[in-house]
Amino acid sequence: MTMHVSVTVNGETYDVSDVEPRMLLSDFLRDRLGLTGTHVGCEHGVCGACTVLVNGDSVRACLMLAVQANGAEIVTVEGLGSPDELNVLQAEFREHHGLQCGFCTPGMLMTGEDLLRKYPLATDDDIREGLSGNLCRCTGYQNIVAAIRSAAAKRTEKAS
Amino acid sequence: MKPAQFEYVSPSTIDAAIAALVASNGEGKVLAGGQSLLPLLNFRMARPAVLVDLNGIEGLSYIEDRGDRIAIGALARHRELEHSPLIASKLPVMSAAMRHVAHLAIRNRGTIGGSLSHADPAAELPMLATFYEAEISVQGPSGRRTIAAGNFFVDALTNCLEPEEIVVEVEFPVLKQDGWAFEEVARRFGDFALASIAVSVRRGPASLEAARVAVMGVADTPRRLREAEDELVAMALDDTTPDRFAEIVVSLVAPNDDLHASADYRKHLLAQLARRALRTALAMKG
Known part of the structure; x- marks a missing residue:
């Protein structure tokens, strides 16, 4: 079983099909969207390296399924600023x-x-x-x- | 470190969620905030065939004033309890305890229904439910029933729910109190408690008219200490009361040694916290 996920990440909308329900949001951001700024450390909610904002709240991306982010607005570190213009x-x-x-x-x-x-x-x-x-x-x-x-x-x- | 395969369903009603659990033939698992379940899935310590995600169910995240009780929907997140003015005024012990619940990102996702169901013996919400004598409403294939918090937690990480039952609401009685305190020590702020105590007192003309005491981190479930309450009410209040109270509290618990702390250390902590908590509660101007 795969599902369709539609998310807004850093202001851009992504429509991604063939997402396995077991895919973690952290892996989805890195492997499907290519946003590798979100780091994967412990993968069980202890280290905090994968923290992103989901609908304005900080969330551990390894403790959320990508399919749960359907319809959500996400900000990753790539969305904060750029090398030329840091926030x-x-x-x-x-x-x-x-x-x-x-x-x-x-x-x-x-x-x-x-x-x-x-x-x-x-x-x-x-x-x-x-x-x-x-x-x-x-x-x-x-x-x-x-x-x-x-x-x-x-x-x-x-x-x- | 990745979950095994499962079927994912996201029902929009409680009835549909229960139907999905029934259809899973005991292979289903309920997903709320996921802050305890996802680590278990990632480690493959839990391998459910079906994951029933409650987050699509509307109207389960309320915090409602019912006069002498506060009702909280199962999907209310820790952060909402932490910042709720209603809880701050009506359930101040809960309000004080909430910032000890894990870390910011976990409070943003974790839910009261999930925390109670997970039944960690050193987690704040099961302890608060025990302290307040909360009534936990659960729904299953044969309808709804209410379970007193004192009967809900059976053992470490074990509650009394049937496999197809879901926590839907928790009602907390508002305590009549003149003073209260919540104290906790964890290895790192936000970690599970090594020892913790909640105390509430109501003053009478000479001594205390009523007292409420609950502890966690020192047994397989959170515990209300009725013996300590009774002795506290029977005591004459003087400078030695907090010391005598601490002795009584410690005499009522028998923690185990584990990786995080020895039994003696937990008892030592609990005695300190009990003394401090009662002093704070008695000093409060109600």
């Missing part, structure tokens, strides 16, 4: 050296985007709590927290 959070990650090997970075950015939208992030503890579902084995998190702190401050400046 605010990406620019802060570069500024604060918030990455080393880069494997966890797409997931960190997508979680960061969701955190910035939903939470006040008044303290570093709030940021660390929010990032608790994303693992990084290089940075020790310090600079990731600093990047998000700075993005949160810019968000507040913009709003006031």
Whole structure:
């Protein structure tokens, strides 16, 4: 049994047929749509590397079936900015050296985007709590927290 | 690390979902938020022939004020409970506990019906259902029935549902209380609890008029500690009350050693949390 999946990813609509129901959203994004910015780490919802936004909420793409995304609006790391024009959070990650090997970075950015939208992030503890579902084995998190702190401050400046 | 093949159905009504489960001859599995089931599928620890996805059923994600009770539809997601002003005002213990439920992306997907059905002994929602004495409404081929939370959780990861029954609603009684607290320690914020306690108190003229106590992470199911409640109500309140309460709580549990913590460490944590929780609850101006 295969199914048809129609999704909007980063503003573009994709109609894909012959999708097996067991295909994970993470594999669908990478293998069927060629969007390899979404990284696959643990494939059981522990590392957070495959985090994407589904209808505005951060979701682990390895814990969702592609067929469940039918009709949904998805944003992946490719949808945040471009090498020439980084978005605010990406620019802060570069500024604060918030990455080393880069494997966890797409997931960190997508979680960061969701955190910035939903939470006040008044303290570093709030940021660390929010990032608790994303693992990084290089940075020790310090600079990731600093990047998000700075993005949160810019968000507040913009709003006031 | 990829699920085995299954047939996928996405019914638009509860009746159709139950019919699909019946038709699967015991080989079906219900999919709600998928935050516990998908890992099991990915590891092929679960290999259902049919996956019945409830997410296409409209009208199952409400949070409704029924006066002395709050009703929550089975598909309400953890994030909705976490941010609900109604829950913050009527079920403050739940509200405080929700940010401990896993991590942001999991709270965005996970559902109350799914968490209760999964019945993890160290998960917040089964503990909250036990604490509040929630009534869990389930529907199956022979209709609807209501199960008290105290009877719902049978063992670790085991509930009392028949294979073709689905959780559809959970009703939480609003507690009359003057003070409350929720305390939890996990290895990492958002992970499953090593030990946790919820406490609610109602003051009388001299001592407490009523108390409610539930714990998790220290048994195969979450547990309401009625003995601790009774002793707390019988106690004269003074500076030693939190210490005496902690002793009683710990005397009522017998956790096992496991990979994450020794039994002694869990008891040590629970005693600390019990003391802290009661102090917080008693200090609250109701």
